[in-house]
Amino acid sequence: AQKITQTQPGMFVQEKEAVTLDCTYDTSDPSYGLFWYKQPSSGEMIFLIYQGSYDQQNATEGRYSLNFQKARKSANLVISASQLGDSAMYFCAEGGTSYGKLTFGQGTILTVHP
Amino acid sequence: DTAVSQTPKYLVTQMGNDKSIKCEQNLGHDTMYWYKQDSKKFLKIMFSYNNKELIINETVPNRFSPKSPDKAHLNLHINSLELGDSAVYFCASSRWQTNTGELFFGEGSRLTVL
Numbered sequence: 001a002q003k004i005t006q007t008q009p010g011m012f013v014q015e016k017e018a019v020t021l022d023c024t025y026d027t028s029d030p031s032y033g034l035f036w037y038k039q040p041s042s043g044e045m046i047f048l049i050y051q052g053s054y055d056q057q058n059a060t061e062g063r064y065s066l067n068f069q070k071a072r073k074s075a076n077l078v079i080s081a082s083q084l085g086d087s088a089m090y091f092c093a094e095g096g097t098s099y100g101k102l103t104f105g106q107g108t109i110l111t112v113h114p
Numbered sequence: 115d116t117a118v119s120q121t122p123k124y125l126v127t128q129m130g131n132d133k134s135i136k137c138e139q140n141l142g143h144d145t146m147y148w149y150k151q152d153s154k155k156f157l158k159i160m161f162s163y164n165n166k167e168l169i170i171n172e173t174v175p176n177r178f179s180p181k182s183p184d185k186a187h188l189n190l191h192i193n194s195l196e197l198g199d200s201a202v203y204f205c206a207s208s209r210w211q212t213n214t215g216e217l218f219f220g221e222g223s224r225l226t227v228l
Binding site: 033035037039043044045047050089091095101102103104106107 | 147154155156157158159162170202204206216217218219221222224
């Protein structure tokens with residue numbers, strides 16, 4: 001069974017600085033995808049970035065990049081130039097080829113200080 | 115135009131009542147899901163439907179009955195509500211294999227059982 005671990009319950013960062021949110025995964029699927037979602041206090045789930053297990057390069061989307069280390073089974077999210085609006089809960093998730101579902105980690109609350 | 119819409123957004127009801135949450139997606143996806151987010155923000159899949167066929171039932175009590183009249187709709191009916199059913203319920207949709215595509219979430223339906 002898939003398992004996603006986010007070891008940082010909460011993180012703090014100063015505005016304009018970069019921050020890394022950790023995620024490790026454990027899956028037996030030969031092909032899988034790794035995702036990060038943002039959940040602000042308003043409650044909606046916002047897709048941020050996706051990394052395929054066979055992608056050679058790390059995914060980037062604007063200020064978000066995914067530091068994918070396959071051998072270590074880690075998929076850390078890097079947010080550059082943090083903004084106050086980045087304060088939210090962040091979830092890492094993994095999806096495999098079977099059944100089409102995502103398994104989520106416990107989440108990390110990020111607080112950006114001015 | 116909202117991609118995944120669910121109603122109602124808020125639901126407050128007494129223990130023992132029956133309630134339904136409706137979900138519709140206009141993305142043309144084949145797969146729809148119900149996820150439950152508990153008070154600790156943990157997100158867990160409940161059900162998945164692919165082309166109106168039940169694919170995943172993650173040991174959810176029989177009091178929860180999903181119904182998919184067509185591939186654009188997935189409703190959730192809950193019988194004999196219990197206090198522990200209080201949570202935010204998210205509907206989502208995706209292409210079939212989530213190793214290549216993300217979930218698109220609705221805004222969530224916050225259920226409070228008194």
